[in-house]
Amino acid sequence: MFSMLNIHREVCGYCGACVSVCPEGALELIDAYLSVSDVCVNCGICARVCPLGALEVVHEE
Amino acid sequence: MKSEYDVLVVGGGPGGATAAKAAVEAGLSACIIEKRPAIGTPVRCAEGVGEELLAEFIDPDPRWIAAKIDGARIIAPDGGELNLSPEMAGNEVGYVLDRKIFDRELVWQAAVAGADVFVKARATDAIVEDGVVRGAVVEYMGGRKEVRAKVTVAADGVESKFARWCGMDTAVPMAELETCAQYLMTGIDIDPSLTVFYLGNEVAPEGYVWVFPKGERRANVGIGISGKKSGKGHRARDYLETFVRRHFPDGKVIELIVGGVSVCRPLACTVADGLIVIGDAARLSDPITGGGIYNAMYTGNLAGKVAADCIRGGDVSREALMVYDRTWRESPMGKAIERNYKIKEFFITLDDEKLNTLINSAKNIEMDKFSTLTLVRELIQHNPRMLLELQALKKSLG
Numbered sequence: 001m002f003s004m005l006n007i008h009r010e011v012c013g014y015c016g017a018c019v020s021v022c023p024e025g026a027l028e029l030i031d032a033y034l035s036v037s038d039v040c041v042n043c044g045i046c047a048r049v050c051p052l053g054a055l056e057v058v059h060e061e
Numbered sequence: 062m063k064s065e066y067d068v069l070v071v072g073g074g075p076g077g078a079t080a081a082k083a084a085v086e087a088g089l090s091a092c093i094i095e096k097r098p099a100i101g102t103p104v105r106c107a108e109g110v111g112e113e114l115l116a117e118f119i120d121p122d123p124r125w126i127a128a129k130i131d132g133a134r135i136i137a138p139d140g141g142e143l144n145l146s147p148e149m150a151g152n153e154v155g156y157v158l159d160r161k162i163f164d165r166e167l168v169w170q171a172a173v174a175g176a177d178v179f180v181k182a183r184a185t186d187a188i189v190e191d192g193v194v195r196g197a198v199v200e201y202m203g204g205r206k207e208v209r210a211k212v213t214v215a216a217d218g219v220e221s222k223f224a225r226w227c228g229m230d231t232a233v234p235m236a237e238l239e240t241c242a243q244y245l246m247t248g249i250d251i252d253p254s255l256t257v258f259y260l261g262n263e264v265a266p267e268g269y270v271w272v273f274p275k276g277e278r279r280a281n282v283g284i285g286i287s288g289k290k291s292g293k294g295h296r297a298r299d300y301l302e303t304f305v306r307r308h309f310p311d312g313k314v315i316e317l318i319v320g321g322v323s324v325c326r327p328l329a330c331t332v333a334d335g336l337i338v339i340g341d342a343a344r345l346s347d348p349i350t351g352g353g354i355y356n357a358m359y360t361g362n363l364a365g366k367v368a369a370d371c372i373r374g375g376d377v378s379r380e381a382l383m384v385y386d387r388t389w390r391e392s393p394m395g396k397a398i399e400r401n402y403k404i405k406e407f408f409i410t411l412d413d414e415k416l417n418t419l420i421n422s423a424k425n426i427e428m429d430k431f432s433t434l435t436l437v438r439e440l441i442q443h444n445p446r447m448l449l450e451l452q453a454l455k456k457s458l459g
């Protein structure tokens with residue numbers, strides 16, 4: 001199975017709450033653009049804390 | 062942008078601006094780099110700050126004071142009200158700011174004092190040589206440039222990466238990140254001189270709703286909940302919508318504000334060789350209120366001064382910079398964070414029934430001057446049924 005963190009950019013409020021909880025340091029806020037690096041382990045912590053629901057870990061077979 | 066400064070400040074919030082100003086006033090060269098194109102926007106704050114605290118650093122100016130607050134009201138889950146006079150509410154009363162103007166003013170003052178300032182200039186990495194932090198790699202106007210400094214100040218807020226690049230673990234535990242949403246509302250019925258806090262597991266699990274007036278009929282209406290209570294369908298924004306529909310159905314929303322506030326303990330150590338970490342980046346917001354404006358300014362000012370002393374003494378090692386870490390921990394701010402962390406740990410264990418009991422019993426407590434210990438002692442007197450847990454709290458507070 002393949003997992004991946006999806007960012008819904010139209011929902012994101014670029015507040016950086018997700019960046020602060022990321023255990024891997026995979027997220028970074030570049031002004032109004034949230035970036036994910038390949039050290040992301042799809043743990044989903046960011047997706048839970050996001051105040052708007054802009055992040056989602058999707059699983060594909 | 063020069064390629065070398067005495068002090069390089071990463072982040073142009075209240076912490077970074079105050080640090081740069083203190084550094085230049087102590088005779089150093091300093092530079093602020095801010096990744097956003099404008100200082101102070103987007104706002105990520107409810108904008109409440111204590112009057113006396115702020116006066117330590119800046120004279121009040123009507124341009125950035127949206128409202129003057131005379132008291133606070135806490136609403137229990139059952140609707141019971143606890144009114145706090147200014148003496149009792151202490152640092153929770155004062156001003157509601159207009160941070161777009163306030164933050165700008167602070168950076169302005171740092172610039173006038175002599176600091177360099179660059180916006181849309183982002184640190185992308187730390188320069189670390191033999192374990193010593195020597196500045197930052199900065200992305201600016203499409204290019205990358207090394208900016209070296211004797212001391213680098215990480216003032217990069219809740220989304221801080223700088224200290225992490227220097228090898229510190231700065232991740233906030235999910236349960237200790239308050240995830241927040243706020244509306245700036247207009248056309249609502251409020252008392253413009255009163256801040257109001259709503260508690261309860263239904264309204265805001267492990268957090269609270271705040272109404273901070275910004276003048277007649279307008280206010281910051283926001284909520285923070287624990288990250289561990291947040292998830293699909295029950296996020297901060299969902300709770301805020303529910304609250305607003307019930308309390309201010311006719312209000313209009315003119316701004317949506319989102320953000321995270323850490324309510325964990327501060328970083329175990331806030332310095333390294335050539336590095337000082339301040340404000341939200343050091344996880345210094347208050348674990349109960351989430352307030353961090355003053356804490357950022359206090360640690361910023363201290364960082365600027367300590368950097369100056371250490372640079373003058375020719376020693377910017379971790380040991381030398383430890384003066385900064387020790388000083389803030391022993392300050393009233395540091396002690397308040399430690400005490401409020403323990404109180405927060407107690408409060409999140411309470412169900413709504415117990416919250417009701419405590420808040421309603423606190424109404425009958427008279428205090429001339431606010432003291433947490435007196436309050437806890439009185440609460441024990443008034444609530445014999447909660448004796449054990451309250452005594453445990455009292456003991457933890459020492």
Ligand SMILES: Cc1cc2nc3c(=O)[nH]c(=O)nc-3n(C[C@H](O)[C@H](O)[C@H](O)COP(=O)(O)OP(=O)(O)OC[C@H]3O[C@@H](n4cnc5c(N)ncnc54)[C@H](O)[C@@H]3O)c2cc1C
Pocket residue numbers: 071072073074075076077094095096097101105106107108109110182183184185216217218219220221222241242243283318319320321322339340341342346351352353354355357
């Ligand atoms: C919803 C909400 C409500 C709040 N309410 C209150 C309140 O009522 N009262 C109160 O006192 N506090 C409140 N706070 C907390 C308060 O906003 C912060 O504590 C305060 O802003 C911290 O100041 P700072 O200077 O440490 O960081 P910030 O103000 O966050 O500034 C950090 C700056 O660094 C910049 N930056 C980050 N990374 C980089 C990089 N790599 N390169 C360059 N620049 C970078 C950011 O863009 C930002 O401008 C609230 C917070 C939230 C989210």
